[in-house]
Amino acid sequence: MTWAMLGTFVLLMVIGTPLFIALLAAALTGFVWIGDMSLLRIAIQQFFSGIDVFTLMAIPFFILAGTLMNHSGLTDRLLVLCRAAVGYLRGGLGYVNIVGSVAFAGVNGSAVADSSALGSILIPAMEKDGFSRAYAAGLTAGSSLIGPIVPPSIFMILYGTMTGTSIGGLFVAGILPGLVLAAAFMGLNWLHATRQGYAPGARPSAGEVLHAVRYSVPALLAPVIILGGIISGVVTPTESGALAVAYVVLAGLVITRELGPRRIGVAIADCARLTSVIFVIIGAAAVIGWLLSRQQVPQQFAEVVLGFAESPVMVLLVLSAITFLIGMFMEEIGALVLLTPVFAPIAAVAGIDPFHFGIVITLNITIALITPPMGACVYVVSAVGDVPLVDLFRTIWPFVVTALIALVIIILVPPITTTLPHAFDFG
Numbered sequence: 001m002t003w004a005m006l007g008t009f010v011l012l013m014v015i016g017t018p019l020f021i022a023l024l025a026a027a028l029t030g031f032v033w034i035g036d037m038s039l040l041r042i043a044i045q046q047f048f049s050g051i052d053v054f055t056l057m058a059i060p061f062f063i064l065a066g067t068l069m070n071h072s073g074l075t076d077r078l079l080v081l082c083r084a085a086v087g088y089l090r091g092g093l094g095y096v097n098i099v100g101s102v103a104f105a106g107v108n109g110s111a112v113a114d115s116s117a118l119g120s121i122l123i124p125a126m127e128k129d130g131f132s133r134a135y136a137a138g139l140t141a142g143s144s145l146i147g148p149i150v151p152p153s154i155f156m157i158l159y160g161t162m163t164g165t166s167i168g169g170l171f172v173a174g175i176l177p178g179l180v181l182a183a184a185f186m187g188l189n190w191l192h193a194t195r196q197g198y199a200p201g202a203r204p205s206a207g208e209v210l211h212a213v214r215y216s217v218p219a220l221l222a223p224v225i226i227l228g229g230i231i232s233g234v235v236t237p238t239e240s241g242a243l244a245v246a247y248v249v250l251a252g253l254v255i256t257r258e259l260g261p262r263r264i265g266v267a268i269a270d271c272a273r274l275t276s277v278i279f280v281i282i283g284a285a286a287v288i289g290w291l292l293s294r295q296q297v298p299q300q301f302a303e304v305v306l307g308f309a310e311s312p313v314m315v316l317l318v319l320s321a322i323t324f325l326i327g328m329f330m331e332e333i334g335a336l337v338l339l340t341p342v343f344a345p346i347a348a349v350a351g352i353d354p355f356h357f358g359i360v361i362t363l364n365i366t367i368a369l370i371t372p373p374m375g376a377c378v379y380v381v382s383a384v385g386d387v388p389l390v391d392l393f394r395t396i397w398p399f400v401v402t403a404l405i406a407l408v409i410i411i412l413v414p415p416i417t418t419t420l421p422h423a424f425d426f427g
Contacts, residue, residue, distance in 0.1 A: 005030045005288075019331045023284035023338075030291050043287045050286025051279045054238065055161050059278060061241025062152045064271040065222065065248050066108020070117045071263040072252025074219040078103045079121065081220075084212035088201040091193025093126045094139055098185050101143040102178065105150035106223025107244065110274075111369050115144035115377045116384055123385035130198060134395045137385040141370045141377040141392075142399030143185050148366045150178035152226055152237065155362045158282065158336055162289075163344045165354045167237045168230040169426025170362075173355040173417045177363065177410050184406040188398060218255045222248055231424055278333055285337035293341060305346055315350040316357070316411045319343050320364050324404075327368025332376065336365045355426075359417040360410060367403045370396055 005026040012022035031039050069075050079100050086095035097118065104114050119140040126136035148155045151171030160167035204212070226244050229235040235243060252259025309315045323343075327335050340361065347357040369377040372393045382389045410416050 004033050005291075013330070019334045020280040020284040023281070023288050023334065027284075027287045027291055030295075034295075039291075043290070046287045046290045047283040050283045050289075053161050055157060055167060055236075056279070056282070058152070058157050058167070058236075058238040058241045059154050060271055060275040061238065061245055062108050062154065062157075062226075063110060063113070063274055064267060065226075065241060065244040066104070066110060066113050066117075067267040067270050068245065068248040068252060068259065068264070069104070069107050069219070069222065070113075071259055071267050072248060073256040073258040074222065074248065074251060075104060075117055076121075077216045077219040077256075079118075081212045081216035084204050084209045088203045090200045091131075091189050091196075091198045092201050093122065093129045094131065094136075094189035094193060095186060097122050097126065097136075097139050098143045098146075098182050098189065101146045102150055102182050103220075103223070105147040105178065106152075106226065107248075108147065108152075110154055111144040111147040111366060112376050112380055114147040115141055115380045118144070119381045119384040123381065123387075130196070133385060133387050134391045135192065137381040137387040137392055138395045138399050139185070139189065140385065141375070141381045141396060142188075142403065143182070144377050144381075145363075145366045145369060145403055146178050146181050146185075149174045149181055149359070149363060151175065151230070152241065153362065154278070155332075155336055155365055156358060157237065158333070159340055159358045159362060162337070162340045163354060163358070165358055166421070166426045168233075169355055169421035169424075170358050171227065171230055171237065172424055172426060173359050173421045174362070175420055176416045177359050177406075180409060180416060181363070181403065181406045184402045184409075185399070188402045218251045221251075281331065281334045282337055285334055288338055289341040309350075312350050312352045313411060315346065316352065316360055319346065320360060320407065320411065323361060323364040324367065324371070327365055327374075328371050329374055330368075331374065332365050332368055335368065336361070353414060353418050355421045356414045356417045360407070363403075363407050363410065367400065367407065370403070371400055372396065 008029040009022050009026040012025055027043060031037055079096065082096045082099045082103065086092060086099055089095055100118050100122070101114055104118060119137065123133065123136045123140055127133045151174050153171065153174060156170040156174060157167055159165065160170050222244050225247055226240045229240040229243065230237055249259065249264065305315060305318055309318045323339060326339065343361060344357065369375050372378065378392055378396055381387065382392050
């Protein structure tokens, strides 16, 4: 049955069928194989129960908050502070790109939104500063991977919902791994800037830095509201997303005065389109997950993996390799929702901390966003940066390798992910 479902799914994906239809068709193949079409009635219930989860309401709120940040001018204010902090270093705009991704990640939790928002601003600026356009686009795509790791994170919301892991704990667990990923890309940028012989810029005065801090305070408050509310336990992740939206709207109307009815309408429309795509994929993947669980596929797969991967590190490396390969050819939300019900029980049996595994699988799925041939962020930065896709596919691999090195470090050093959530008593 599993191979018949897989064959149906792969065939439909190859001919360009939308992902949620391919998933549902694979499930239908499974029903036919079992010979019990009455399961269709249960499948419909599973589809709707898969998206009828309160915690998933956080997803549209965070997406909307990030979209409103772009339309309100708050994103530009974050970049002003980033320029003042690291822009004067050798290869400074490369560091601005990375630090900007860290700052922007604290609002929307989406790598695609990050690469689109920052790429349209920084790729032309980096080219003007002496970087090749292909490198600038590659760094923008690479640094955008920080978005789903630094809280909030759409991927972590999905993982936490499916496994019952504390979403607030996952958010906190992503802080240090996000900084590790940022440090890895900074190291890569340092090597590139040193080899190219870029000259450092003029160091800003104390007055200029102070002005940048004051100017960016309205933008910095958004991630503070999100993370501070969750860590303190005052609000849930969903409520923190709603508060972030309310704050960004208020800041855009009163402080920056760049957010009007038209821009709010555009932001809501963009959010609705992206959210609807995510939710139909979640529903379709929920049907597949239920069918696989009914046929005990996860248990069978667990016996195979645990048969030759005895230590937790080996289990994580094996599951990471499988996730990486699947992510190269499958849309990331679908891959996460499909693989989590199968892989999470294996991690639990192997004694892997749920926060550690959640960050590892999230980073695995995230790396797929810049990995050919399906990497969504590569296509986004190719479009916004006007870089030929062939050139970008050729130059993206150092950034993929850098992200994989960060992943291995996080796998080998579990306290990077487990220290903070346990310190804040998330489990």
